Amino acid sequence: MIDKFKQAFQEEARENLVQLESVLLELSQTPNDSELVGKAFRGLHTIKGSGMMFGFDEVAAFTHHIETAFDAVRSGRLSATPDLVNLALGALDQIKAMLDQAAGRGAADPKTAEEILAKLRELTGTPAPEQPAKPATSGERHGKPETAPAKDWHIRLQPGADLLRNGANPLLLIRELRQMGSLRLTANTDAIPPLAEIDPDQCYVSWDMVLSTPATGDEIRDTFIFVEDSCELVIEPIAGPATPPAELATVSEVAPVAQAAKPKYPPWGRRASDTPDNASSIRVPAAKLDQFVNLVGELVTVQARLGEIAARCEDADMAAVSEEVERLTGALRESSMNIRMLPIRGTFERFRRLVYDLARDLRKNVELTMEGAETELDKTVIEQLNDPLMHLIRNSMDHGIEAAEARSAAGKPAKASIHLSARHSGAQVLICVADDGKGIDREAVRTRAIERGLIAPEAQLAESEIFSLILAPGFSTAKEVTDVSGRGVGMDVVHRNVEALRGTIEIASQPGQGTTVTLRLPLTLAIIDGLLVRVGKTRFILPLANTVECVELTRRDVENAHGKRLANIRGEMVPYVRLSEYLGIQAERQEREQVMIAETEHGRFGFVVDQVLGDHQTVIKNLGRLYRNVHAVSGATILGDGTVALILDLHRLAQDVIRTTTVNKRSNARSSRPKVVA
Numbered sequence: 001m002i003d004k005f006k007q008a009f010q011e012e013a014r015e016n017l018v019q020l021e022s023v024l025l026e027l028s029q030t031p032n033d034s035e036l037v038g039k040a041f042r043g044l045h046t047i048k049g050s051g052m053m054f055g056f057d058e059v060a061a062f063t064h065h066i067e068t069a070f071d072a073v074r075s076g077r078l079s080a081t082p083d084l085v086n087l088a089l090g091a092l093d094q095i096k097a098m099l100d101q102a103a104g105r106g107a108a109d110p111k112t113a114e115e116i117l118a119k120l121r122e123l124t125g126t127p128a129p130e131q132p133a134k135p136a137t138s139g140e141r142h143g144k145p146e147t148a149p150a151k152d153w154h155i156r157l158q159p160g161a162d163l164l165r166n167g168a169n170p171l172l173l174i175r176e177l178r179q180m181g182s183l184r185l186t187a188n189t190d191a192i193p194p195l196a197e198i199d200p201d202q203c204y205v206s207w208d209m210v211l212s213t214p215a216t217g218d219e220i221r222d223t224f225i226f227v228e229d230s231c232e233l234v235i236e237p238i239a240g241p242a243t244p245p246a247e248l249a250t251v252s253e254v255a256p257v258a259q260a261a262k263p264k265y266p267p268w269g270r271r272a273s274d275t276p277d278n279a280s281s282i283r284v285p286a287a288k289l290d291q292f293v294n295l296v297g298e299l300v301t302v303q304a305r306l307g308e309i310a311a312r313c314e315d316a317d318m319a320a321v322s323e324e325v326e327r328l329t330g331a332l333r334e335s336s337m338n339i340r341m342l343p344i345r346g347t348f349e350r351f352r353r354l355v356y357d358l359a360r361d362l363r364k365n366v367e368l369t370m371e372g373a374e375t376e377l378d379k380t381v382i383e384q385l386n387d388p389l390m391h392l393i394r395n396s397m398d399h400g401i402e403a404a405e406a407r408s409a410a411g412k413p414a415k416a417s418i419h420l421s422a423r424h425s426g427a428q429v430l431i432c433v434a435d436d437g438k439g440i441d442r443e444a445v446r447t448r449a450i451e452r453g454l455i456a457p458e459a460q461l462a463e464s465e466i467f468s469l470i471l472a473p474g475f476s477t478a479k480e481v482t483d484v485s486g487r488g489v490g491m492d493v494v495h496r497n498v499e500a501l502r503g504t505i506e507i508a509s510q511p512g513q514g515t516t517v518t519l520r521l522p523l524t525l526a527i528i529d530g531l532l533v534r535v536g537k538t539r540f541i542l543p544l545a546n547t548v549e550c551v552e553l554t555r556r557d558v559e560n561a562h563g564k565r566l567a568n569i570r571g572e573m574v575p576y577v578r579l580s581e582y583l584g585i586q587a588e589r590q591e592r593e594q595v596m597i598a599e600t601e602h603g604r605f606g607f608v609v610d611q612v613l614g615d616h617q618t619v620i621k622n623l624g625r626l627y628r629n630v631h632a633v634s635g636a637t638i639l640g641d642g643t644v645a646l647i648l649d650l651h652r653l654a655q656d657v658i659r660t661t662t663v664n665k666r667s668n669a670r671s672s673r674p675k676v677v678a
Contacts, residue, residue, distance in 0.1 A: 181213030400437030536587035576606025
């Protein structure tokens, strides 16, 4: 059980650290914002307090020093200077390292922690531990001047039924109160039941306390910040002389005081089974969620098989049951997909720190803006987006955005901008990374591509084709290699990761105005809507998200094209490929064929099939390692009759056809040149 709580602490602490980073980066822009200072303090206090409860003593002790500094900022005795913000960001990195070490992933350098604390003492004017100093008074320990008058507070802590189950320890809270001043308390044990009825996971003791401290009521309440919702808490100032500990009121006598604050939870002492569950959300391990989606995928496959059996039986009752199962399976599938959908905000927020650090290292003034952070994607897609977006931002910072002097000379604002945006487009998500830098030098890209033998010197390329060259492995136009970029690795990583997600990359750039890179990604990688088609006797799945329409192709249409693979779609000439020829499938040419028109990264492209069989809920199954180099196939699925159908990757298929056609044209051009005889 304690391991479960420790894992929960790790997850929540990392989430808090991401939020803290965002708060600190905002604070660096508006250092006088008291609300941001309060958020930073509360975030640090939560990590410290929950760390103490779950045995992360080193994390709690280290965080306590940073928390104390922000308490001083909160009370106006210290300013949120850039040095303090930078130091706090470094402290967050150290806390992450300490959490990794506790989880068995790497080791935290204790020297780094010592250096951070030494700089913090220098900023706050706190003497080092080894220096002789007079013992600190209770006020000094909590950032109050020694002359601040102490005040008496009555505190009543009555743990809720789930406080211990959530891993909290009330004795640690009392210990923290003792550090704030003089504490006198009495334990109320009247509610302890007979031994046979005791629930070991429930706390039956409550406490009445008198705390003499110069701290404010809000500062006292901060001690309970992470358990306040799971207990009844009363904090009231005492107007007259404090009641001696031996004469503290009993539970029955302080009942009116406790009732003054309306309890958020059921009466203390009630069993957990009697407590209504008012939680608006629950935390579920990702492995359980993946298992659930896999089971839904298997159910979709079984439902397809049932549909085929019902169609063959021609039984009305069987058909009705099959239709009902199909309806329920479809609803379950949508629900399971929605559960896996997460907003991309968390991923976007991580890059605030990256931009902040790079701007400092590169001595550039850059602002990161966001749009569409609530756009939702499958968690599997989000998990694989971190590396591509990181490399795109690093490239923009190093190559795209100019130094402040160059921007001023070009009439641009001194502060540059990197804009992250996300939006839905049908069954896909478009994620854009845009900067207002100098743009991509087309001639430099072309020259470098010729030097590396990627294109022929006489090649005539469209702008989009030139930009796509920077995605080649090892390609870089940088004149020197820096710590940030220049090795030609980043864009190759972007290309490979996006292809692994069955996505595409679009690059647009204007000289002097900036560059925009758009990642077009599927919403999910588990189950997709597909179109089942037949080529010869073989069936394939075409992703429905890419398909625009289906038109007929007759023999007369082929003859009118005079041997060119072009289809006239309402006046637009669309190139097409006959899948039977491309895939090497023996099939008799039919009088009327079907052309599936799809949107690819190269524009509209047609795929000729023999027959369109209909829509198909496609559960994607990964192919084995033997098929890892078959780029035109993105996976497979099991049909209702138990056979396997391959899922075609239309983007790569169109790319391969265009590349093959271009190579053949170059080969024919070289062979037709007149030979020179010496």
